[in-house]
Amino acid sequence: MALRSVLENRAMSVSIAIAIFCLGLFLARVLDMNITQARLYEVQQETNEDAYDIVRAIERRFAFHEFVSVAISTAVLLDPDLDQESFASLAQPLIKDHPGITNLALETEYTVTHVYPYASNKAILGLDYRESATFGPAVKKIRQTNAPDLSGPFSLIQGFDGVIYRYPIEFGDVGDIQTRRQGSVAIVSSVSSLLSLAEQTSSNVRVAIEFGGADISSKGNRFGANITEEDAPIIRTTEVAGKPLTIYVTPREGWGTASEINYGVYVLALILVGTLLGFLFWAQRLLKSRRESWQQLSQAIEAIDDGFALFDPDDRLVLCNSRYKAFYNRSAHLIVPGAKFSNIIWGGVQRGQYKDAIGREEEWFEERMEAHRNPVNSIVQRLDDDRWLKVSEAKLEDGSRVGFRVDITSLKRAQNEAESANQAKTDFLNVMSHEIRTPLSAIIGFSKVLKSAHRLPAVKALVEEAAAESSATKRRFEAILSHFENYAERIDVNGQHLLNIINDILYLNDFDKADKPLNLTAVPISDIIQTTVQQLSGLADEKGLYLNAATTDALVHGDPVKLQQVLVNLVGNAIKFTDAGGVRIRFREADEFVQISIEDTGCGIPVVSGV
Secondary structure, three states: OOOHHHOOOOOHHHHHHHHHHHHHHHHHHHHHHHHHHHHHHHHHHHHHHHHHHHHHHHHHHHHHHHHHHHHHHHHHHHOOOOHHHHHHHHHHHHHHHOOOOOEEEEOOOOOEEEEEEEHHHHOOOOOEEOOOOHHHHHHHHHHHOOOOOOEEHHHHOOEEEEEEEEEEEEEOOOOOOOEEEEEEEEEEEEHHHHHHHHHHHOOOEEEEEEEOOOOOOOOEEEOOOOOOHHHHHHHEEEEEOOOOEEEEEEEEOOOOOOOOOOOOOHHHHHHHHHHHHHHHHHHHHHHHHHHHHHHHHHHHHHOOOOEEEEEEOOEEEEEOOOOOOOHHOOOOHOOOOOOOOHHHHHHHHHHHHHHHHHOOOHHHHHHHHHHHHHOOOOEEEOOOOOOOOEEEEEEOOOOOOOEEEEEOOOHHHHHHHHHHHHHHHHHHHHOOOOHHHHHHHHHHHHHHHHHHHHHHHHHHHHHHHHHOOOOOHHHHHHHHHHHHHHHHHHHHHHHHHHHHHHHHHHHHHHOOOOOOOOOEEEHHHHHHHHHHHHHHHHHHHOOOOEEEEEOOOOOEEEHHHHHHHHHHHHHHHHOOOOOOOEEEEEEEEEEEEEEEEEEEEEOOOOOOEOO
């Protein structure tokens, strides 16, 4: 009766109808707002990723500037008198594939001495920075700090706005203040090239670059798109050579407008509101709570500096942060929720994402999947853009898997540079050993001949002629010959000493090569001992020491060159630290070994070497 009376009450029915209609509109509006917020969140995420990629691209650009500066400064250190033509030959291959670098300059003692390209920059040759109010302060600053500097932007005489990256160098004899010179390498980049780099990184955003701290209310030294506070830009700040760079990024199409939801949603909401109102409110609250939790989790994961990904027990992607996708640029479109790990990896293999997989794609894929299925230790992964990642994965109790990707490119590059430097040292010593020892052997050989000049037939004949002339002439000639042979003896002794030093250096160089194979053969001990005595007897005679050795017919199985080097080093060390008396080389046979001992009368601790 009560319900009937209500329905019969026209005014009450109209009120209920209006209430139901309004409630339906409200529900439709809530759905509309949720869709709008979801779209806005998606745009924010994509814009954040674009901003991150743009900042990294600019940082890589200036990291390449530092690489070019170090290469040029190294060349100047090796050749302080580098001419303009040589400078151009050095600079051209370094920057030919990098249009962002417009020109290079080398400054010595505040004066521009070299430029590249020459034709468009020759006007600044001879420029004295001390007389330049525009560029002088930056040059003086790097003198004081001895650190790279980024200055600008300037309106350059070449006709564009640019920034200048300067890298300090010091060349000449570093131990001599009189000859030591200071200078710097200057690399000029146009501001437009940095903006082009940002556009190439992402075409979906508008970008402005400000050279200085972030201040959206004042344009200052800002270039690029006209972005204001009303655009609500994403602001990212980085630092290059001590100078802050601020990047402003907004979506090219704006942050979005009201949802274009179909009006059928409103009709459907109006029809269902009477019967499903309670369920819809409950579902809405549940979805909101879940969305907030998911957004909170996503924001927390997004804040991680390293790449993170979560795969469910079926090995399908649940979520990952933008850093994870940024690492895999070629296969990023495959990294979506629900994608299988195997499909993501194989897609990257097919697109050349992994350098180590090229040429052995299927084998590499099976190895990677095995490491993923049974994660034990972290692995190192080399990408197509020469970045290196440390991949760490773990399996959870429910079969899910979590993975981290850590960028270790700087560590790998440092390791490779150290290995290259060590190889360059080895190559240099190998070349120099031949270039030095060949003429030195000739000097020692001729000095041995000159030591015994009195035995030469021509000298004997000359002595006989001098004796025939008079005894006084003979004595004078013999005295001259004695001095001559004495000097030859000194040449021979010092030549042998220099040869021993060179051999010691080469021995230490070979000692670093732990994997160098030994040349094992039957070695007569007497030959090793006698050769050592011959090499070092001149050094012992020069110090007034005796050097003697026992002989033996024993043979040992070993590398004759290495045994000779060890014995020469030990005996040479004994002579070096012995001021009176001498050095004796002994040997003793024991079972299958021969024991060689070096005894000296110096202050050192006796060294025993078993062979």
